[in-house]
Amino acid sequence: MLDPKVFTFLKIVETQSFTKAADELGLTQPAVSQHISKLEQHYHQKLFVTSNRLVSLTPAGYLFYVYAKQQIANEKLLIDQLSLKKTKLHIGATLSIADYYLPDILSRMKEENLSEFEIQVGNTQTLLEKVVQGQLDGALVEGLFDQSQFESIKIHTEKFLGVVSRHHPLSDYPVNFHDLFTYPLILREKGSGTRDILDHYLNLQNYSYKSFKECYEFGSFVLIKQALMNSQAISFMYENVAKQEVSDGKLSFLDIQDYQLSHSFYFVYSKNTLKKENLIKLLKQFV
Numbered sequence: 001m002l003d004p005k006v007f008t009f010l011k012i013v014e015t016q017s018f019t020k021a022a023d024e025l026g027l028t029q030p031a032v033s034q035h036i037s038k039l040e041q042h043y044h045q046k047l048f049v050t051s052n053r054l055v056s057l058t059p060a061g062y063l064f065y066v067y068a069k070q071q072i073a074n075e076k077l078l079i080d081q082l083s084l085k086k087t088k089l090h091i092g093a094t095l096s097i098a099d100y101y102l103p104d105i106l107s108r109m110k111e112e113n114l115s116e117f118e119i120q121v122g123n124t125q126t127l128l129e130k131v132v133q134g135q136l137d138g139a140l141v142e143g144l145f146d147q148s149q150f151e152s153i154k155i156h157t158e159k160f161l162g163v164v165s166r167h168h169p170l171s172d173y174p175v176n177f178h179d180l181f182t183y184p185l186i187l188r189e190k191g192s193g194t195r196d197i198l199d200h201y202l203n204l205q206n207y208s209y210k211s212f213k214e215c216y217e218f219g220s221f222v223l224i225k226q227a228l229m230n231s232q233a234i235s236f237m238y239e240n241v242a243k244q245e246v247s248d249g250k251l252s253f254l255d256i257q258d259y260q261l262s263h264s265f266y267f268v269y270s271k272n273t274l275k276k277e278n279l280i281k282l283l284k285q286f287v
Contacts, residue, residue, distance in 0.1 A: 143193025
């Protein structure tokens with residue numbers, strides 16, 4: 001059974017207020033303050049700061065928040081296990097992985113194994129937040145993440161390439177990266193793994209999205225590829241995402257000189273989860 005002070009802490013995070021937390025928990029404000037004081041004394045850390053009457057987490061408070069959310073998830077798992085209820089894993093996958101890699105993996109799995117888990121699709125940032133909050137047990141991501149916060153297992157490495165229409169002026173010719181700036185760039189939405197990877201590369205080269213003629217955001221690779229076929233825009237994506245369209249003569253991979261970029265896909269999960277054994281067992285079916 002979890003310490004009630006943990007639930008008090010989480011209610012303050014949710015409401016951003018000691019007063020509102022006290023009202024919703026049916027406690028007095030001094031009792032709520034005492035709960036937090038005892039937690040701070042135990043861990044020798046300040047957990048909250050107050051600004052403009054709103055309460056927010058300190059860095060130590062955020063670490064405790066991650067820990068608390070995982071403990072709630074573990075408590076539910078323990079109750080399920082004690083009642084002999086079969087545990088179903090809740091797994092996240094980014095759009096790239098779900099659309100272009102998972103179908104092949106799932107086609108090789110036995111039907112009875114498919115009942116062991118459910119898959120939720122989202123961008124890297126959203127999935128990682130849900131793992132932290134205990135809403136997902138693990139996630140297949142291709143974006144950047146804090147490796148000190150999660151356990152991770154590398155499952156695949158893929159080339160990250162520039163892509164244009166087959167009839168683009170730069171198609172079939174060696175080009176330098178700065179040659180791309182004459183043309184519009186199509187990006188995924190903020191929070192997506194592919195956008196984070198491109199953003200990181202551009203920063204390392206002292207470039208930015210403003211270096212390009214124009215920038216557009218699309219939330220789907222299907223839309224991005226269709227837009228590339230009908231324009232002179234440029235985009236970046238994993239090789240397998242555009243492989244079929246390149247084979248069909250609709251798109252081309254750019255031959256960019258002095259550009260070599262690959263990125264790995266990872267399965268990530270919380271360091272404190274009690275489901276580690278189940279997750280690794282499931283992961284062995286993926287790879």
